[in-house]
Amino acid sequence: MIDWKVFRGEDVIDPPLGPAEDCVGLLIYTEDGAMSASLSLAERAPFADGSLDGGTQEERAEAYRSIISYAGTYDVDEPSARVVHHVRIATVPHFVGTDLLRTCVFEGADMLKLDTPPMKIGGEWLESYILWQRNGAET
Structure with missing residues (x-):
């Protein structure tokens, strides 16, 4: 992920996780129709106890607040230039x-901008996009 913008009318506001420059992301599509998308704050505090199932209530709340991730399958509709993510886990x-x-929206051979229809963010219906750059994989 190289950019993430959220729009309130003409105004650009920070995405739910915070400024795009503080976030990282990974989008994966496989040839057999699987997909996975993850967005996270780049800096996330580890749980003090270091365990998989640990963390205080506050640590777990912050961990949940600082990541958005989902996976499933996808379909592409080339005539409309749309992709549908069928979410199985999130x-x-x-x-x-x-x-x-x-x-x-393809921007050159290595960049893909995914525009979203309005989504509810902070109680408002807002439009957004995420710009992804291919990471050296050859097709």
Whole structure:
């Protein structure tokens, strides 16, 4: 992920995790139709006890607040330049079982901008996009 913008009308506001420059992300599509998307704060505090199932209530709340991730399958509709992510697992529980529509805008051979329809963020319906850059993989 190289950019993430959220729009309130003409105004650009920070994404839910914070400024895009403080975030990292990874988007994976496989040839057999699987996909995975993860967005996270680049700097996340580890749990003080260092265990997989540990952490204080505050540490766990911050860990949940600082990542958005989902995976499932996908379909591409080339005529409309859209991809649909069929979500099977997600950090955001209400994503599970839904289809997330994204409009694809190719910017050169190595960049893909995924525009989203309005999503509820902070109680408001806001539009956004995420710009992804290919990481050296050859097709």
